[in-house]
Amino acid sequence: DVKVTQSSRYLVKRTGEKVFLECVQDMDHENMFWYRQDPGLGLRLIYFSYDVKMKEKGDIPEGYSVSREKKERFSLILESASTNQTSMYLCASSPSDGDQETQYFGPGTRLLVL
Amino acid sequence: RKEVEQDPGPFNVPEGATVAFNCTYSNSASQSFFWYRQDCRKEPKLLMSVYSSGNEDGRFTAQLNRASQYISLLIRDSKLSDSATYLCVVRLSGYSTLTFGKGTMLLVSP
Numbered sequence: 001d002v003k004v005t006q007s008s009r010y011l012v013k014r015t016g017e018k019v020f021l022e023c024v025q026d027m028d029h030e031n032m033f034w035y036r037q038d039p040g041l042g043l044r045l046i047y048f049s050y051d052v053k054m055k056e057k058g059d060i061p062e063g064y065s066v067s068r069e070k071k072e073r074f075s076l077i078l079e080s081a082s083t084n085q086t087s088m089y090l091c092a093s094s095p096s097d098g099d100q101e102t103q104y105f106g107p108g109t110r111l112l113v114l
Numbered sequence: 115r116k117e118v119e120q121d122p123g124p125f126n127v128p129e130g131a132t133v134a135f136n137c138t139y140s141n142s143a144s145q146s147f148f149w150y151r152q153d154c155r156k157e158p159k160l161l162m163s164v165y166s167s168g169n170e171d172g173r174f175t176a177q178l179n180r181a182s183q184y185i186s187l188l189i190r191d192s193k194l195s196d197s198a199t200y201l202c203v204v205r206l207s208g209y210s211t212l213t214f215g216k217g218t219m220l221l222v223s224p
Contacts, residue, residue, distance in 0.1 A: 031210045042216035102148055105157035
């Protein structure tokens with residue numbers, strides 16, 4: 001079974017704090033993704049990575065950065081958290097194996113920025 | 115125009131009912147298609163891939179119409195445990211990223 005884990009299920013931070021969200025997958029997948037999910041807006045891609053030290057912007061990268069120093073780990077960083085970054089953050093991974101490659105999600109981190 | 119559109123619902127059905135969800139996508143270069151299921155406050159999980167010839171997995175049947183850029187999911191003999199949000203998902207050829215619809219909520223009642 002593919003396993004994607006995220007460092008925290010719930011997180012409360014204050015405006016201006018630096019926030020690190022960690023994601024680890026154990027299936028040697030090449031691709032990793034960070035999404036946020038908000039009511040009425042669905043899943044939106046923040047950043048993704050297709051290899052170690054590689055990153056690509058998704059649809060809403062502003063206010064975020066990422067780091068992928070090891071294949072199994074993909075970190076999302078909020079340099080200075082703001083209240084509009086309160087959301088559910090979901091990490092996913094996928095292999096690079098053709099048309100039917102699909103993504104496996106972690107359990108999510110609910111972040112509240114006060 | 116939204117890339118992947120779904121009726122948000124909710125669809126309220128009794129146990130045993132048959133329910134169908136529809137989804138349209140705007141990019142004709144879309145190559146792969148999936149249905150994901152998301153339970154309340156949980157992560158999305160793959161329900162099934164959608165193949166050109168249509169495919170079935172137990173009570174679930176998925177259909178793809180490339181000409182109309184339309185995907186469907188049929189659930190027969192609904193169970194209480196089918197209550198969830200169903201996400202329509204597409205992937206462009208040559209890309210690893212997925213585009214998600216906003217989901218259709220299903221509520222199955224006794």
